Amino acid sequence: MDDIKREYPRKQQKIKAMINIKLEDPDAPTLSLSTKGKDIRLVAETKDISWGGFCLKFASVPSDPENRFTPAKAHTLVGKSIVVNLSKPALTLWGDVIRFDSNGKEIAVIITKVSDYELWQQICNQEGGV
Numbered sequence: 001m002d003d004i005k006r007e008y009p010r011k012q013q014k015i016k017a018m019i020n021i022k023l024e025d026p027d028a029p030t031l032s033l034s035t036k037g038k039d040i041r042l043v044a045e046t047k048d049i050s051w052g053g054f055c056l057k058f059a060s061v062p063s064d065p066e067n068r069f070t071p072a073k074a075h076t077l078v079g080k081s082i083v084v085n086l087s088k089p090a091l092t093l094w095g096d097v098i099r100f101d102s103n104g105k106e107i108a109v110i111i112t113k114v115s116d117y118e119l120w121q122q123i124c125n126q127e128g129g130v
Helices: 117-125
Strands: 016-022 040-049 053-057 081-086 091-101 106-114
Touching: 053 091, 081 106, 091 117
Parallel strands: none
Antiparallel strands: 016 040, 016 081, 040 053, 053 106, 081 091, 091 106
């Protein structure tokens, strides 16, 4: 995958993050109360970042009764909305999951919104760590 031509160059950057993957469409009518509150939350760390996206790596798979983190069902996470709260610097990124690698425990995300665009651009453009 390293030979993929990207619109924005990626750089290796490790930033601790709390992620929340939205499993339900917030605009869709809810047919059952049992589907509410089933978003996936886990702690991760960025592997690499760019102005337009990033890759997250996580150490362990969260409790998931529907086994979405297995290779057979990993595709079901693609297209889901994701909210990523970075710890240092304090920054929130919104996006969509574009790839999920269950074996490598990695999630690739395309960014749709950033809480502080100037700060995110500084992080993406600076040399070295945050």
